[in-house]
Amino acid sequence: MTITLTGCSSSGSGAKSSGLTTITVGTSDIGTENFNPFNNTGAFMQPTQGVIYEALFYYNKTSAGDPVPVLGTSFTWNSDGTQLTVKVRPGVKFTDGTAMTSQDVAYSLNLFSKNPGLNTTGTTWTATAGDAGTVTVAFPSTSFTLGPQVLGNLPIVPQAIWSKIADPITATNTDPVGTGPYKLKSFNTQSYLLTKNTTYWGTGDDAPAVDQVRYVPSSTANVTQSALDAGTLDITGNFLPTLKSIVAQHPNLAYTNTPQATSSLFTCVNAAMGCTGPQTDLAVRQAMYYAMDRTQLGTQAGAGFSLPASNVMILNSVNKSQIVSPDYMTAPQAADTAKAKSVLEADGWALGSDGYYAKGGQKLALSINVVSGWTDYDTICTLLQAQFKSAGIKLTVNTMSQNAWLQGETSGKFQLSMNSVNMGVSSDPYYVFNNYLNSLATAKVGKNATTNTSRFSDPAVDAALKQLASTNDDAVKQAAYKTIEDKVAAQMPYIPVYVNSALAEYNNSRATGWPTASNLYAFPLPWNSNWGLGLVLKKIRPVK
Template identity: 50%
Template sequence: MKLLPSGRRSGRRTLTLVAAGCAAALTLAACSGGSSSGDSTGGGDAKNSSVTIAGNNGAMTENFNPFMAGTALAGTLGVIYEPLYYYNLASDQKPQPLLATGFSWNDDGTQLTITTRDGVKWSDGEPFSANDVAYTFNLLHDTPALNTSGLAATAKATDDHTVVLTFKGTSYMQEPSILGNQAIVPEHVWKNIADPTKDINKNPVGTGPYMFKSFTPQSYVLEKNPNYWEAGKPVIQQVRYISLDTADAASAALTAGQADWMSSFLPGLDQLLKGHQELSYVNTPALTTSVFTCSSTALGCKGPQTDPAVRQAIYYAMDRTQLNKLAGGGFAGEASPTLLLPDRDASWIADPANVTTPQSADTAKADQILDAAGWTKGSDGIRSKDGQKLSLTIQTVSGWSDYISINDTLKQQLKAVGIDLKPVQLAWNEWNANETNGTYQLSLDSIGLGASSNPYFTYEGKYDSANTAKVGESAAAGNSGRYSNPTVDKALATAGATNDEAVQKAQYAIVQQEVVKDMPYIPIYINSALTEFNNTRVTGWPTNDNKYAFAATWKAWDNGIVLKNLTPAK
């Protein structure tokens, strides 16, 4: 059993649940000890209500700096600080207004005008205005170390409720990063912070539904923001984040009623639920588990995987139903060869044949592809071509039990078509460095969530040749598959220069045609994102039928939306 990853950088997992992601625990019982059985939060008592998130982490490090997304504690983004809009990546919905109520672009996409919400106050009681929004984006512009989204704009508040961002060129595709992925900070606080790149922001002042109360390395507490702008919310008075040593401890806390919210892959979850009627869960498959390939010989990749025929054969030789059963617990969703999410993104997938991957192995087709490409089987059953064995090394991280299971099963599946797969397990740092620098053949990883559901935010990072590099150089921008295709580059440039969805769909159709043929990232399945709840004291969680937010405890921004929707159980 292991908890879900705390976050993804360019789609990859972390070994542990970092504080910014999943160390959160909303508990009804104090972390210093004691049972929840005597807690006064039940019976619909909103006045004394509290909630707990369970996570798997060691001692927590105090950091509420919203510009340090990788190390800031859970709840910093979305619970204490808010963006202008909320983007629900669990479904295909329009952005939800938060600190802004409207926005518009000029005709050439070089200016974005934003209307800010009236009547908002910071948690210290000071009024919020467009000046705070302008200050936030100018701070990013003037401090490159904070500008992780590559924002190339300056901002000006034209009045208390209007801010205009001006870009150097057409910038429609910066919209979700600006509107939905940037915490707005108070100018009256941050103008006095000497170094915003290092300050841990011990006493955060935000506009979110909760504000800071107390911190220890084992737990920290947020309390209701009395100045919150949304009438009647939040109802729950207190949020407690705790650290638990193991995933087993988190599971035990959930079933014992000492924790209310956790994200973990629990084997036998359905049986567990039968024995605990007070528990529920939501599954939000969103990360495409894939075989990454170092694909370009021109950029220095070496090995049989540089042959598109080999990549295609691997794609068809997989028995994904078996992989889901053995490694995904049966909770994984069907992937798409386009790398989009079939349920959420069906309207963006041009060819119906590419909506989902084959679920069973088509060894006949894989054999046909390899035969046509000149890979012939030897007496040992392994293929070769021009004296080169069709032998490939695939790396994953030690301790990732589900991915280790995938690789071991793939070894058997690919052997049936004459491919010798050699799984290796590495420390995370070595695995990550290999992928980033291109010093690998195959790597098991996942394609993460983009800034919005628009395919541009998947395709630009993974397929644009501007985001890759020669083997030996860093491709930290995302295209670690060393994929380079001028046709794809041109289509992405055209799609990125417009906000006309019809034009974008036509360009994404071109991208999809090319990448399905070239397959630099070979999709396996959409990895499950299981989140479990205890409904004894608190209700209102997302459900499989109502994914009003991405419920995972490690998902920034969404936590604030979930907390605002909770009420004490009757």
């Protein structure tokens, strides 16, 4: 993804600049116009969360600090974690000119809570607007863990508009009305334009200084690299294997590397929910796990920016204390082809004369979906073809557009998919486990899953997730982590590759105030589900 800063001026000889400052953001694809902040399939436009719509607070997952006040100014829990009281920021207006009230806040929180298609936590809550700009959120049991979800991951929308929308999940919301620093000005399939919200509540450093933000397609690393070389980008979120040499050649360029996700093979794992293919066999998933040469993958695909991953989905840096066994801390870095083969043979697979295993007349042939132009992931898949072949596993790589790849995952019509297990709204491991393992977050093949696209389902994991959502007791949490991590390590619905690099590159010649390695005031990547980009767009200042 790319962002370009330009100065717009009148045409004609001797014309003076209009002074209008425009930032151009490149996205992987511009598909159906969709600015629905409640859409949970990833199909909404990038600026929806954090730029057009805002939450009550911002949780910066790059640090362990306190959340940043946004539409809320403070919050308190009662002693047993069953009631959360939020002070709502006064004087906020929606972009249609109407005042945001505590009734809008309560409505927005309840809209999510009461819709089972949106709320996959297993716990519902009831928000009530009180006097003096407060909202009280009541939970049926201790729910400290749900604080970041309620406070930092739910958009506040106008009740007058959304109460008339029949389905808050499928609505495309082509005329978005939010409270954010920018609002939609125009849209077409080639680009769309946001303009500064002149009635925005922020002042000083909290007020945006850039007039317009334009979003255009920029789908490949090659396009991004060319633009960086040409000096036309101000911020980009693409992985670039030659980044270090690019920065060395351009003194105005800088970058941040924020490891926050585990690059993994997502498997459609659950035959009972309609998944088909050899990957539904546990022995096959185990064989793939052992057949990987992760050192080669990190060096050649990760370009030296990656780190070794745990084999239980959470980060062994941020969440080290929550990884319950030394055996789970780091996935094997060298391939163990002999072990991969022994696992298959113990499961009844026999090596054929063609060098591939087969069982019951079925060859061990798998396909993996990957987005064309995602250089690191494309390289991983190419390298895995050779690594898996050594273990008797045939792998076919399907490169495709991002929209097609996303639809394949959400519908369950895939065998393997190259993707990342991302941190949730905060660094709490609950959010990773709940997003990717909760039975409430998945669906049968053919129907769209929300975040659990592997179709994993286990009653013991679901029960442990409910425990995590309703306790503040560290001993209870560790026991629940053990239940979940034991199941993940045993079942391998997501096969880890490495901790990938969330690279963001900046050009300081036309705008300043970008995040730096020493001041990651917000997670900087321009991704659909990143609330932090709104803070970045407010912070930057054009160079005069």
